[in-house]
Amino acid sequence: AQSVTQLGSHVSVSEGALVLLRCNYSSSVPPYLFWYVQYPNQGLQLLLKYTTGATLVKGINGFEAEFKKSETSFHLTKPSAHMSDAAEYFCAVTNTGNQFYFGTGTSLTVIP
Amino acid sequence: DAGVIQSPRHEVTEMGQEVTLRCKPISGHNSLFWYRQTMMRGLELLIYFNNNVPIDDSGMPEDRFSAKMPNASFSTLKIQPSEPRDSAVYFCADREGAGNTIYFGEGSWLTVV
Numbered sequence: 545a546q547s548v549t550q551l552g553s554h555v556s557v558s559e560g561a562l563v564l565l566r567c568n569y570s571s572s573v574p575p576y577l578f579w580y581v582q583y584p585n586q587g588l589q590l591l592l593k594y595t596t597g598a599t600l601v602k603g604i605n606g607f608e609a610e611f612k613k614s615e616t617s618f619h620l621t622k623p624s625a626h627m628s629d630a631a632e633y634f635c636a637v638t639n640t641g642n643q644f645y646f647g648t649g650t651s652l653t654v655i656p
Numbered sequence: 657d658a659g660v661i662q663s664p665r666h667e668v669t670e671m672g673q674e675v676t677l678r679c680k681p682i683s684g685h686n687s688l689f690w691y692r693q694t695m696m697r698g699l700e701l702l703i704y705f706n707n708n709v710p711i712d713d714s715g716m717p718e719d720r721f722s723a724k725m726p727n728a729s730f731s732t733l734k735i736q737p738s739e740p741r742d743s744a745v746y747f748c749a750d751r752e753g754a755g756n757t758i759y760f761g762e763g764s765w766l767t768v769v
Contacts (some may be wrong), residue, residue: 588761638756642706649698
């Protein structure tokens, strides 16, 4: 069975500070991992994904995530937060492309 | 490409009424998913189709919910009769062939009063 745990349902950072959103997964087979972002009243937009190869993946808007198999983690980071980064972030895992397991989401607030 | 297109974006209806939500997937993407998002339960997979065939509908809450995909470019999610607890955002998403990424529509905001 697969699952995703996002630590921290709410994260607040100051503008310009490091953003770190945590995601741990459980999977019995090599996973595909994703981060999606949801802005208010919008759908989920793909930020980045890991399938195979390089474990550090870069996404849109300056975000990146590192797949760490030993830690079963796929944390999302951004060196410097911008006001426009305020949104809900979802981590997801799949191994088949059919069943996607989403975390419960982390709401990011950016303080001016 | 316009992406996954959903309609209506917002609907307010009275309890007991039939609700039909529509989805047009991206051309050539042959898997389609319906999700429901609520504050209490987060994102829930209701049903998904491969090549217009329903593969897993175990997430459909009850018989009041039904989904169809009559062709590769159109799907509906119907609730009949609707209840206040059905109030949620319903997302349609699709996946390209053997790809492993799903793409979401903008969602349909349903309020049942």
